[in-house]
Amino acid sequence: MENEKENKGILIYAEITREGTLAPVVLELANTAYDLAQKLGGEEISAVLITKTGNIEYIKNELRNNGFDKVYIIQDDRLRDYSTELYSKIAIDLVRQVKPSIFLIGATTQGRDIAPRISSTLNTGLTADCTGLDINEKGQLAATRPTFGGNLMATILCKNLPQMASVRPKVLKKASEPRVKDTQFIDFPSNIDGIDKKVEIVEFIKNFQAASGPRIDEAEIIVAGGKGLKSPDGFKLLEELAQVLGAAVGASRPCVDAGWADHAIQVGQTGKTVMPKLYIACAISGAIQHTVGMSGSEKIIAINKDPKAPIFGVADIGIVGDVYEVVPELIKMLKG
């Protein structure tokens, strides 16, 4: 343990996206951190922000409006792209100096890449993809997460400090009202001179699907298709519905395997786990490999020809019918 008695406060990893904006999950974590800090008797909430040199006034404002007491800023031209080696080194240096008792990270691609590297270096515990965070009667972080493909929930405690946890985007809610603070912004040295970077991004190809409509992991509504569509044409229909609803399109594994849809939009065990406000399952039978990736959706509507399809078991409302007949009618009604 690294000087257990001194550790205090909640630190949040303020992830910056490729576009240089603050990842939305940071504000979701800030809102939950506020509740945790209250339960701990009003401990401090701070953020670590690692990014390239440049104007970050907009980000500072967002943090100021979301209850952060302190923000440690590390800016350096060599931090243009996210790098496991450089970013984890800086975060570890900072945690060793700031000594938080809790360290929260968004379970995004970047978060899932950096978090285990940090926890393993600090020999502390990291509970991944939590769906609930609380403080127990002993003042410890009680992190609850699903395991065994969502079949079992486990509440996990950590013996060492800081107690680390990650949460996927959209699982927690950001504060509904601004929580304005007189945030202290503190420059922190990068100390990355002499690091021989071993991994380089040679090229980045922006996902075509991400260019139009919301990204599947950020969408509030998802319209997803299954093998019952029987042809790639079905996805054109679903895209039309998605456009009307401002939704993202998803797919079950058989459609991806058949080449009708890209793996980037696959929902389920070997794809993405999504928790939108509404999931519309079109011609998806509902095998457990699929439902583990979407059953956390707030509301589920299922359309399937087979009245016995297991998807109806997790749906709030099920329509027995042909997607090719029902969906065009629905699009017409919504447009009308």
Added chain:
Amino acid sequence: MKVALCIKQVPDTADIKWTENNTIQREGVESVINPFDMYAIETAVRLKENFKDVHITVLSMGPPQAQDILKRAISMGVDEGFLVSDKKFAGADTVATSRTLATAIKEKVKDVDLIICGQFATDGDTAQTGPSIAQQLNFPQVTYVKEIVDYKDGFLTVKREVEDGIEIIRTTLPAVLCMLKCDYEPRRPLINGFVKAQNAQINMYNAEDIKLQPEQVGIKGSPTYVSRAFRPEQKQGGDVITPETPQKGAEIIKEKLKEFEIVK
């Protein structure tokens, strides 16, 4: 190039059964190779087919019966395998597991160039073991890998799938790769592969064999512990309606969209 391939035996999550006491029934549940690890195996074997002098050692931490999955990997074209198995390993979290695997690789696959893991395991689903192994060995890591594109002049080029697109990454070796589902499917065992797997000698090593102390492994070496496990609330399916016409069906959905405050 010396490749170490880390795989895990997981219960088939599609086949979870409950005991009367609301705990997961582990006996009689079929065990499979973690689906992401199947892509790790396939990727390693492809590397061996495409480049000269690639030698693959597969390893797993688990009970003695996990030998089966190592033999399965050998039947797909992996050269050899060993199991790290000890009652002391029980209750290991990702930190203790990665310490055990990293140490086993250091001790038993000397001078490893490349470690390949699956990105997630379907039971724990933490995505932490690969990066933690990399950290323990002070190797660079590339997570969310879809494919190895090239290996030239000591550099490995890989394709990585991230939220907003595809990154082409170049890394020096040694390194750790964590594999996603690939665009190609894992091969079936080869006929001569079966024979090779049957005759393969799977060595078993305990904590002492890989020079780890009891307090570094298993539950003692784990910074986290489970304080409570419970069954999630089961969602009850809602009404299933067979509408007379597609229009009726669409109307019902539109009403629901209003109820859910999606449309006005």
